[in-house]
Amino acid sequence: MFGLCAVAGVLVVLTLVDLVYQLVTNAQPAISKFGLGFVTSTTWKPNFSIEGAGALLYGTAVTSLMAVVLATPLGVAIGLYLSMMAPRRVRAVVGPLVELLAAVPSIIYGFWGLVVLVPFVDKLEPGLHSALGFIPLFGPASPIGISVFTAGLVLTVMILPIISALSRDLFLTVPTELKDGAAALGATPWEVIRGIVLPTTVSGVSAAVVLGLGRALGEAIAVSFVIGDVTAIHKSLFDPGSSGAAEIANQFTSPVNSLHTAAMFYVGLVLVVIGMLTSVAARTIAGRFDVTQRVI
């Protein structure tokens, strides 16, 4: 029995090692041709055998950061509501509903984003542009609502349940004596949150945010539906773009040559390195809290 269990454990580690090995071997032609400059070069022209992942990684970074910036305050607020303010019955219904949001598959978010969210964004963008147009991020509206901004919104919806469910669980671990003690000293509910709940869980919540970020960085399908597949860097969020994972989803099934495939493996390798770094970061930041993506 112990032997079987140990074999299973070894298998897990071996899979991970082999994964990196496979990515490196298959990316080899691209690695030897483009070297490390691959990650900063912004020209992605597979037809001319010129591949640089800069624009893709920029798209990945912008969409994920936007999702994290929007989803963090929302998710923490939902966590606070579910752990401290909601009546017991509401909690028992809304909590699982928020978790169901995480169970909706990415293909459905992508499809929904394309058909429902895109027309909505199309109406939203002109307003945002005229109100906030002085910031270069909010440039002229995209023609039909397919843009980096839309992708960021879809990712926000996708990582919101991760951040809110994890932060709710963290807030529930704060000892009642501390909260009651603060309240007995005359602290208002918000002061209890600011003075007790958030400081004791800040490391765990940050780890939850990093986990959400990791999820957003690697999302391929949903992003590929709404981002527009344009491999260039634009200042405005309202211009179409692309992201590393979305580009693999878009082009992997129809590569122009073997170098193109290798370049996509190289992009995958870069994403794995970033993904591992976020996992390590989440684990390090979390400290004594046990924060991981979970299903139950």
Add this chain to the structure above:
Amino acid sequence: MSATSETTLFEAMPFDPTAPLTPTGNLRRRAGVSRFVQVTATAAAIFAVAVLVIVLYGVAVRGASALSFSFVITNPTGLAGGGIFNSLLGTLEIVAFAALIALPIGVLTGLYLTEFAGPRSRTANALRFALDIMAGLPTIIVGLFVYGLIVIPQHRQSGFAGAVALAIVMLPLMARSSQEVLLLVPGSLREAADALGVSRWRTVLSVILPAAFGGILTGAILATARAAGETAPLLICDSIFNPTATEFNLFHGVPSVSMFIYTSYDLPLAQAVTRAWGAAFVLMMLILIANVLARLILARSRAKMGR
């Protein structure tokens, strides 16, 4: 001088013991801020539920028009006719095979971490770390890995490759959930078995696994539901298949519901898009039902264990 100001203060605000206690000045500001935060947090929760409702409603309204009994039991015909029977069957085949791989490995890993490794074992820590990284891998990267591992050597895409990829997606979830459930099994059960002189593996098989069965089943259902909705690994490993035929051989390209939706969305026919919405609706209902079912099982087994 200070005496004067105190007198003015008293004269300005005479103490009335019968007046209702209302916050004033700074206290009122603090209460206001607190109220504002509470309202904001409530609004955020309402927003999240609203998003879920909007997504579900959006899919249901568009999918319902395509939906009928024959939609589920016929194969697609041409570009826009027929149903999704072969895709549904394909998804079930692939996911079942993936579960067959991931379930034993996941549960065994969970057992190793909770029953066999010591509390400060370095191996166990490394394994937990590996599982964390695995859970954080983008699923499209898992697809690339299996492409290199299986598709390139075999020179063909297959349902088998897709199933292996999905198994890798499921594995960390399975390991994680079974680990959590095994930790819930009361230590007194283990001690009782130890006191009877039962060997460790015997305890695991006849005491611990039965006690944790409900929770492990919950984890398995949830992980399977997650895998059933995955598109990216299948796009890389299992996207070349005959879209109108039923395929039982896992070593051929096997159609799947998620790939069906993915390939339908850019067809230039309105009926094709309607058909894709129907498929999306079926997929989502299956996943949501699995989720609700899993939670019910978990609640029941928790009640049985007295937690």
